[in-house]
Amino acid sequence: MEGQHKHPIWAKLVGYAAFCVVILILPLFITDDYLLNKLARYLVFGLVAMALSISWGYAGILNLGQAVSFGLGSYCMAMALKLRTIPIQTGAEGLPDFMVWNNVKSLPWFWEPFHSYGFAIAAGVLVPTILALLIGTFVFRARVTGVYVSIITLALLVVINLVVIDRQRLTGGFNGLTDLAPLELFGLTFDPYAHATYYLIAVSLGAALFLGLAVVHSKTGLIMQAIRDDENRVRYFGYDVAAYQTFALCLSAAVAGFAGMLYTLVMAFASPTFLAVPVSLSIVIWSAVGGRASLLGSAMGAIIVTGVQGSLSDTPAFLETWTLIMGALFIIVVLFLPRGLISLVDRIPLGGSARRRAAAATGAASRSGINAG
Amino acid sequence: MTDIFNQVFSGLSIASILLLISLGLAIIYGTVGVINLAHGEFVMLGAYAVWFLEDHFGLGLFPCIVLAFFAVGTLGWVVERLIIRRLYGRVLDTILATWGLGVILQQAIRLSAGAELRYVQMPPGLSAAVHFAGVDVSAYRLFVLALTAILLAVTYVLIFRTRFGMRLRGVVQNPEIARCFGVNTSQIYAMTFAYGAGLAGIAGALVSPLKSVSPDMGTGYVVDAFMVVVVGGVQSLLGTVASAGIIGELSGGLAYLSNDTIAKAIVFLGVVVLIRFRPQGLFALRVRRG
Numbered sequence: 001m002e003g004q005h006k007h008p009i010w011a012k013l014v015g016y017a018a019f020c021v022v023i024l025i026l027p028l029f030i031t032d033d034y035l036l037n038k039l040a041r042y043l044v045f046g047l048v049a050m051a052l053s054i055s056w057g058y059a060g061i062l063n064l065g066q067a068v069s070f071g072l073g074s075y076c077m078a079m080a081l082k083l084r085t086i087p088i089q090t091g092a093e094g095l096p097d098f099m100v101w102n103n104v105k106s107l108p109w110f111w112e113p114f115h116s117y118g119f120a121i122a123a124g125v126l127v128p129t130i131l132a133l134l135i136g137t138f139v140f141r142a143r144v145t146g147v148y149v150s151i152i153t154l155a156l157l158v159v160i161n162l163v164v165i166d167r168q169r170l171t172g173g174f175n176g177l178t179d180l181a182p183l184e185l186f187g188l189t190f191d192p193y194a195h196a197t198y199y200l201i202a203v204s205l206g207a208a209l210f211l212g213l214a215v216v217h218s219k220t221g222l223i224m225q226a227i228r229d230d231e232n233r234v235r236y237f238g239y240d241v242a243a244y245q246t247f248a249l250c251l252s253a254a255v256a257g258f259a260g261m262l263y264t265l266v267m268a269f270a271s272p273t274f275l276a277v278p279v280s281l282s283i284v285i286w287s288a289v290g291g292r293a294s295l296l297g298s299a300m301g302a303i304i305v306t307g308v309q310g311s312l313s314d315t316p317a318f319l320e321t322w323t324l325i326m327g328a329l330f331i332i333v334v335l336f337l338p339r340g341l342i343s344l345v346d347r348i349p350l351g352g353s354a355r356r357r358a359a360a361a362t363g364a365a366s367r368s369g370i371n372a373g
Numbered sequence: 374m375t376d377i378f379n380q381v382f383s384g385l386s387i388a389s390i391l392l393l394i395s396l397g398l399a400i401i402y403g404t405v406g407v408i409n410l411a412h413g414e415f416v417m418l419g420a421y422a423v424w425f426l427e428d429h430f431g432l433g434l435f436p437c438i439v440l441a442f443f444a445v446g447t448l449g450w451v452v453e454r455l456i457i458r459r460l461y462g463r464v465l466d467t468i469l470a471t472w473g474l475g476v477i478l479q480q481a482i483r484l485s486a487g488a489e490l491r492y493v494q495m496p497p498g499l500s501a502a503v504h505f506a507g508v509d510v511s512a513y514r515l516f517v518l519a520l521t522a523i524l525l526a527v528t529y530v531l532i533f534r535t536r537f538g539m540r541l542r543g544v545v546q547n548p549e550i551a552r553c554f555g556v557n558t559s560q561i562y563a564m565t566f567a568y569g570a571g572l573a574g575i576a577g578a579l580v581s582p583l584k585s586v587s588p589d590m591g592t593g594y595v596v597d598a599f600m601v602v603v604v605g606g607v608q609s610l611l612g613t614v615a616s617a618g619i620i621g622e623l624s625g626g627l628a629y630l631s632n633d634t635i636a637k638a639i640v641f642l643g644v645v646v647l648i649r650f651r652p653q654g655l656f657a658l659r660v661r662r663g
Contacts, residue, residue: 062465062468138649139649142649142650142652144648144649144652146464146465147408147464147465147468148603148648148652150465150468151599151600151603151648152645152648152649154596154599155596155600155641155642155644155645156641156642156645158596158637158638158641159638159641159642159645162634162635162637162638162641163634163635163638165634166632166634166635166638277592277596278592281472284469284472285469285472285473288469320480320483320484321484323476323480324476324477324480324481324484326476327473327474327475327476327477327480328473328477330469330470330472330473330476331456331470331473331474331477334460334466334469334470334473335456335459335460335470338463338466
């Protein structure tokens with residue numbers, strides 16, 4: 001029921017394409033680099049909310065640890081950039097500054113490969129994916145479902161967050177990784193206020209949306225939705241439910257990890273707050289407000305919520321009240337619009353439904369005709 | 374020897390606070406089937422109630438505990454009527470709605486009472502240390518331990534020895550049959566939710582002299598309390614007690630061997646592994662599915 005597509009696929013494609021065009025031409029109207037940086041941040045949030053939608057909206061896995069993937073991706077990128085900061089801020093032989101302060105003598109082994117951009121970018125996607133693979137196999141093979149999956153992912157998030165903060169010598173601890181060099185790739189410099197960074201993020205979001213759409217409309221995607229609606233029935237049909245659930249979790253983690261890397265680029269630092277409980281819950285909120293069972297809806301939910309929040313942040317008193325309103329709004333959405341704001345769009349009549357209505361009318365007419373005859 | 378005793382007592386002290394906080398949560402989750410993420414905020418409200426009453430009316434801690442129970446309990450009743458009752462059968466959605474509620478409560482306190490840390494006086498009679506079995510233990514912590522035991526006994530009597538408790542157990546076993554016998558299930562749910570919230574209020578009141586009171590103090594508690602409830606097994610009062618004891622002693626012991634952070638990480642990892650192999654918890658006899 002929840003996954004029913006009222007609109008034909010072409011209407012969906014048009015909607016997705018229109019969204020991509022809007023985010024791509026937006027910089028033409030914005031001269032303020034600061035504003036562009038803010039927008040880029042909102043788009044990153046859109047990307048990570050869309051990632052959650054894959055596992056939550058389509059496969060029914062409420063992953064409360066989405067921030068783990070996001071944060072790990074962010075750290076992978078930050079580690080590579082940290083190793084490239086200008087020598088003044090680093091210690092002897094390119095040792096990061098916080099390690100020097102913490103009396104670390106040589107670069108830890110797992111930092112070593114991050115001298116290569118290629119490795120760092122691959123790691124930003126693969127580390128969260130592999131972790132999701134392990135968690136997914138561990139959890140879903142035992143047929144643990146529903147609330148318990150949420151609690152397990154939440155607990156793991158807390159564990160990883162605690163360890164990252166505690167191992168200050170290796171991770172920068174509470175301060176995270178700061179003083180990063182800008183990413184330089186293909187002759188472009190991706191510093192937080194550059195147009196290149198914005199376009200990189202906008203293109204990534206667009207590509208991820210279409211890729212996600214392709215996946216959820218594939219056979220695999222349909223089975224994922226079937227599992228969400230009735231897990232046992234799918235199992236009786238002979239499908240390997242755990243494999244599909246693990247796949248959804250991994251795909252979601254990969255996209256979230258990628259979003260995390262982009263987030264490091266816009267923020268120019270990585271912090272343990274990126275992989276903390278509040279971020280994870282915010283992602284859930286964005287997706288729920290926008291529409292958990294819609295990739296575009298989730299992305300737009302994130303952009304709208306963080307956008308309003310961001311535009312109010314200049315007036316602190318207003319922001320405080322906004323948080324209050326936000327909480328109330330969220331409860332109202334959960335109570336009365338369980339499919340999110342995007343479900344309002346579904347109510348707009350389109351050609352397809354008009355035709356269906358016409359067909360129904362003819363059907364009724366022919367029936368009455370039979371009765372008359 | 375004294376070292377070990379000290380260690381056991383500090384673990385017991387952690388456990389008693391854990392139990393206080395998770396007792397309300399366990400009752401709500403076990404009977405109403407709602408994952409109440411605003412539980413930490415109920416605890417926070419209890420602590421603020423004490424601070425407010427002490428600061429403005431000069432009340433001591435003991436009357437405050439009673440008032441905190443009724444104040445937060447009433448709020449819980451209102452919340453159940455307005456929000457929770459619309460979400461029965463949608464467990465994952467209750468997580469979301471109660472989290473939104475938590476945001477509202479936290480922000481409302483921040484706006485009205487301020488974001489700064491508040492401190493609550495320890496009752497003068499209990500601020501000293503007591504010499505007990507060769508070691509000095511804090512009198513207040515002993516008091517918390519005793520009060521936790523009393524609350525546990527009261528809850529036990531309420532559930533297993535009263536008419537209300539009988540109806541409650543009936544509703545848990547089979548709401549439809551209970552309704553057929555004339556039990557007002559909706560009222561039972563509301564009262565249970567209110568009682569659980571009230572217990573959170575007492576927990577908040579009791580921890581307020583031990584820790585600083587701040588709008589976001591509840592966030593940490595709710596995760597801890599959840600682990601206790603899940604390990605103990607839903608719908609098992611005894612399980613919750615045992616699991617609070619195990620987790621408390623384990624946290625205390627591991628913290629002694631390494632540090633607080635690593636202790637917490639190890640305990641949580643243990644909980645994850647446990648849920649994987651026994652999602653019904655350690656002490657649940659029977660699981661209801663669906």
